[in-house]
Amino acid sequence: xxxxxxxLIRMANQIxxxxxxxxxxxxxxxxxxxxxxxxAPAMRRRIADHLATGGAGLSALASDAVASLARDDQVQISTxxxxxxxxxxxxxxx
Numbered sequence: 001x002x003x004x005x006x007x008l009i010r011m012a013n014q015i016x017x018x019x020x021x022x023x024x025x026x027x028x029x030x031x032x033x034x035x036x037x038x039x040a041p042a043m044r045r046r047i048a049d050h051l052a053t054g055g056a057g058l059s060a061l062a063s064d065a066v067a068s069l070a071r072d073d074q075v076q077i078s079t080x081x082x083x084x085x086x087x088x089x090x091x092x093x094x
Contacts, residue, residue: 016062031065
């Protein structure tokens with residue numbers, strides 16, 4: 001684990017702990033919402049990649065939030081790809 005990854009884990013756990021008193025489902029949703037609003041896409045990708053490789057160090061609540069965020073980000077990526085016009089994908093050499 002890199003120092004940057006350790007920092008992301010610590011931050012995700014702190015955010016999750018802040019929302020923890022609201023119950024698991026609400027806290028996970030609000031933690032994911034916070035990460036989506038305030039973390040750069042690269043940070044979200046790194047924490048999602050960390051979770052995909054086992055998620056060492058993440059609390060259960062932070063893990064749930066990151067999993068939810070990763071699913072949402074994947075849906076948005078998939079939707080974005082589907083809405084790109086075919087003409088935008090051409091390299092102009094036709």
